[in-house]
Amino acid sequence: MKSLGSIRRDFAPWNDPNAKPYIQFENVTKKFGDFTAVNNLSLTIFEREFFALLGASGCGKSTLLRMLAGFEEPTAGRILLDGQDLRGIPPYRRPVNMMFQSYALFPHMTVEKNIAFGLKQEGMPAPDIEKRVAEMLKLVKLEQFAKRKPHQLSGGQRQRVALARSVAKRPKVLLLDEPLGALDKKLREETQFELMDLQQNLGLTFVVVTHDQEEAMTMADRIAIIDKGEVMQVATPAEVYEAPTSRFVAHFVGNVNMFEGKVAERAANTTRITGATGAQIVVENSTDSKAGSDIVFAIRPEKIKVTSKKPADAVNALEGEVYDVAYLGDMTVYHIRLDDGQMIRASALNAARVTEDPLTWNDRAWVSFRPDAGVVLTR
Amino acid sequence: MNPTWSRFNVTSVVLGFAFLYLPIVLLVVFSFNESKLVTVWGGFSTKWYVSLFHNQGLMDATWVTARVGVISATVATVLGTLAALTLTRYTRFRGRILFSGMVFAPLVMPEVITGLSLLLLFVAVGLDRGFFTVTLAHITLTMCFVAVVVQSRLVSFDRSLEEAAMDLGATPVKTFFQITLPVIMPAIVSGWMLAFTLSLDDLVIASFTSGPGATTLPMKIYSQVRLGVTPEINAACTILIAVVAVGVIIASVANKRREVQRQLDEQAAQRG
Numbered sequence A: 001m002k003s004l005g006s007i008r009r010d011f012a013p014w015n016d017p018n019a020k021p022y023i024q025f026e027n028v029t030k031k032f033g034d035f036t037a038v039n040n041l042s043l044t045i046f047e048r049e050f051f052a053l054l055g056a057s058g059c060g061k062s063t064l065l066r067m068l069a070g071f072e073e074p075t076a077g078r079i080l081l082d083g084q085d086l087r088g089i090p091p092y093r094r095p096v097n098m099m100f101q102s103y104a105l106f107p108h109m110t111v112e113k114n115i116a117f118g119l120k121q122e123g124m125p126a127p128d129i130e131k132r133v134a135e136m137l138k139l140v141k142l143e144q145f146a147k148r149k150p151h152q153l154s155g156g157q158r159q160r161v162a163l164a165r166s167v168a169k170r171p172k173v174l175l176l177d178e179p180l181g182a183l184d185k186k187l188r189e190e191t192q193f194e195l196m197d198l199q200q201n202l203g204l205t206f207v208v209v210t211h212d213q214e215e216a217m218t219m220a221d222r223i224a225i226i227d228k229g230e231v232m233q234v235a236t237p238a239e240v241y242e243a244p245t246s247r248f249v250a251h252f253v254g255n256v257n258m259f260e261g262k263v264a265e266r267a268a269n270t271t272r273i274t275g276a277t278g279a280q281i282v283v284e285n286s287t288d289s290k291a292g293s294d295i296v297f298a299i300r301p302e303k304i305k306v307t308s309k310k311p312a313d314a315v316n317a318l319e320g321e322v323y324d325v326a327y328l329g330d331m332t333v334y335h336i337r338l339d340d341g342q343m344i345r346a347s348a349l350n351a352a353r354v355t356e357d358p359l360t361w362n363d364r365a366w367v368s369f370r371p372d373a374g375v376v377l378t379r
Numbered sequence B: 001m002n003p004t005w006s007r008f009n010v011t012s013v014v015l016g017f018a019f020l021y022l023p024i025v026l027l028v029v030f031s032f033n034e035s036k037l038v039t040v041w042g043g044f045s046t047k048w049y050v051s052l053f054h055n056q057g058l059m060d061a062t063w064v065t066a067r068v069g070v071i072s073a074t075v076a077t078v079l080g081t082l083a084a085l086t087l088t089r090y091t092r093f094r095g096r097i098l099f100s101g102m103v104f105a106p107l108v109m110p111e112v113i114t115g116l117s118l119l120l121l122f123v124a125v126g127l128d129r130g131f132f133t134v135t136l137a138h139i140t141l142t143m144c145f146v147a148v149v150v151q152s153r154l155v156s157f158d159r160s161l162e163e164a165a166m167d168l169g170a171t172p173v174k175t176f177f178q179i180t181l182p183v184i185m186p187a188i189v190s191g192w193m194l195a196f197t198l199s200l201d202d203l204v205i206a207s208f209t210s211g212p213g214a215t216t217l218p219m220k221i222y223s224q225v226r227l228g229v230t231p232e233i234n235a236a237c238t239i240l241i242a243v244v245a246v247g248v249i250i251a252s253v254a255n256k257r258r259e260v261q262r263q264l265d266e267q268a269a270q271r272g
Helices: A061-069 A111-121 A126-139 A155-167 A185-202 A213-219 A237-242 A247-252 B007-031 B047-053 B056-089 B096-108 B111-124 B131-155 B159-167 B172-201 B204-209 B217-226 B231-271
Strands: A021-032 A035-046 A050-054 A076-081 A096-099 A173-177 A205-210 A222-227 A230-235 A257-266 A270-275 A280-284 A294-299 A305-307 A316-327 A331-338 A343-349 A364-369 A374-377
Touching: A021 A061, A021 A205, A035 A061, A035 A076, A035 A205, A035 A230, A050 A061, A050 A213, A061 A076, A061 A096, A061 A173, A061 A205, A096 A155, A096 B159, A111 A126, A111 A155, A126 A155, A155 A173, A155 A185, A185 A213, A205 A213, A213 A237, A222 A237, A222 A247, A230 A237, A230 A247, A247 A294, A247 A374, A257 A280, A257 A343, A280 A316, A280 A374, A305 A343, A316 A343, A331 A364, B007 B231, B047 B231, B056 B096, B056 B131, B056 B172, B056 B217, B096 B131, B111 B131, B111 B204, B131 B172, B131 B204, B159 B172, B172 B217, B172 B231, B204 B217, B217 B231
Parallel strands: A050 A205, A050 A222, A096 A173, A173 A205
Antiparallel strands: A021 A035, A021 A076, A222 A230, A257 A270, A257 A294, A270 A280, A294 A374, A305 A364, A316 A331, A316 A364, A331 A343
C-alpha cells in the first residue's frame, strides 16, 4: 500500500464520515479592538487526538487555545466541546485544563500542593487526593521532590510538575501552550516522546500550541497551520510536508524549491510545465493544472538528486553549477545555481560512508527528480 | 574592584557617618547621664529609664501611639491594597487618571495642609477630636504609601498564576485569597510596616487632629521638650530608636537569609 510519509496511521477518525467531532470551532472570530486575532475560523478536533496548532507568533493560535480554556470569549461564532456550547461558561467550570507556557506554578506551594490544588477545588476527599497526587508524581517521576517548592526545581522538573498538575483532574481535553518552549534542545526532544506516551496512556485529547514545526510534526496526529487568524491547512504531518496545499504551507514547513511556470501541455498522467525562463519539466497531473494557467511546482530538497553527469533515465534534468555545498554528517546540502539563474537547494542522505561522485564548489552538476517528487500549487 | 583606604575615602566615610549619627549618639549617651542637666556629663546611671516607666503621661502616650499605629496601619493596608489592585487591574475605567492622582496626592501634600484640612472637616461635621480622629487622619496619610508599595509588586505579578488557578477550578474569590494574596503578601507586610512607622513618628497631623486624652508619643515628647529637655526624654527616644533598629535589623537579616537560601536552592536545582 502506498502512503504519504513513512508512518501508517491506524487512528484516523478525520477520514471517517461517521466519527463524532469532539471539539468544534464554528466560524469563530475574535477581535481585540480593531485587531482581528482569529478570523471566521472553523476547525474540528476528535476525541483522543493529539492536535497541534502551528504558526508564527501573533498568528492567533494562542487566542484559539485561550478561547477553549475560557479566558477569552469569541466575538462571533461558537465553540462546542462534546456537543456542548461553551459560550458563557467561565474557565473554572470548563472540563479542560491548560498547561501554561510559563508553567504558572504557585510559588508559595510545594510540588504536591500544586498538584493537589485542582483536586481540592472540586471537593475530592483528602485520602483520594493523596492517592491521586502520589500517582501523578510517579507518572512524571518526581516522587522524591514532593515537598519542594517550585524555585527548588530545575526547568525540566518544573515543566513536569506543570504537566502533572494539569492532568491531575483528568480533564476531557488538555491544552498545552508551547509546553516545551523553555527547555533546551536535548531535553525538548526527550520530552516530546514522553508527552506522546502520556497522551496514549491517559487516553486524553491534547491540543498543543507551538511555533516549532519539528515539535508539531513529532507529536501531533494532525496539524492545523494558522496564519493571520485563518487556517491554511489541517492535515497529518506527512500530508502537510508532502502535499501542502498552498505556497504558504510549503514554505512554512521545511525547505522547498519553487518552479514558477505555465502549464504547456497535459497528457494522460503527466503535465508539462514551461518555466519562466524556458526550462521544461514534467510533473504528475494535478486537478488544477489547466493548459495555459499559471502554476508553481514545489519540491523538497531531499527529493532532488545531484549528479555530475546527466542521469540517462531522468525525466526531469536541469543543468547548473555547484554554488555552495555543506557536509552535515547525516546529510549533505547543495546549493545549485541553474543555468537559467534559479537557485536550487538539494540534499542527499549520506547512506554510505564512501561516495563515488563527490562534488565541489563551481563544478558543473545536474539536478534531476521524478514527476511525482513534488506538488503543483496554484495558491 | 580594589578597595583602597585612601585618606580621602576614610575622611568621607567618617564625615558622612558623623553627620548622620552624631546627634543620635549624643542623645543615647546623655540618656545614661547621672546629672539632671542634659548637656553636662555627671556620670553613668540608668535612673532615667526607671523614672521613665513611672511617668504616667509618657506611658499613656506610648499606649495611644501603639494603638493608633496598629489600627491605622491595618485599615490603611486594606484600603491601599484595594486601591493598588484597582489601579493595576482595571486599566480602563472612566476617571482612572483622576483616581490614581487622588490616591497618590497625599504623598506630596504638605502635612500641615493635610492636618489643617482634616481639622476643618472634623470641626465641620462636629466630630469630637480624640483617638478616633487621629486614627482616621493617619489612615488618610499612610494609605497612599501602602498603595505605592503594593502596586509596584502587582505590576510584576504573573497573571497566568491566577489563570492557572481558575483553570483548575478555583472561583475568582478563591483565586484571590489562595493565590494572589499569598504571593503579594511580602509587599503587603512591608506596606503595613511602612504605614505603622509613618503613624508612629507623625507629629504634625496628630497635633491638628488629636484631642484631649489622645496624646501620641511624638506630641508628648514635643510638648515636654518645650518645657525643657529632661534626660527622661532622651531615655524614651533611645528606647524608640532601639525598637526601630531591632525591627529593621531583623527584617533585613531575614530578607538576606531568604535571598541566600533561594540562590542556594536554585543552584542546587540546576545541578539536578
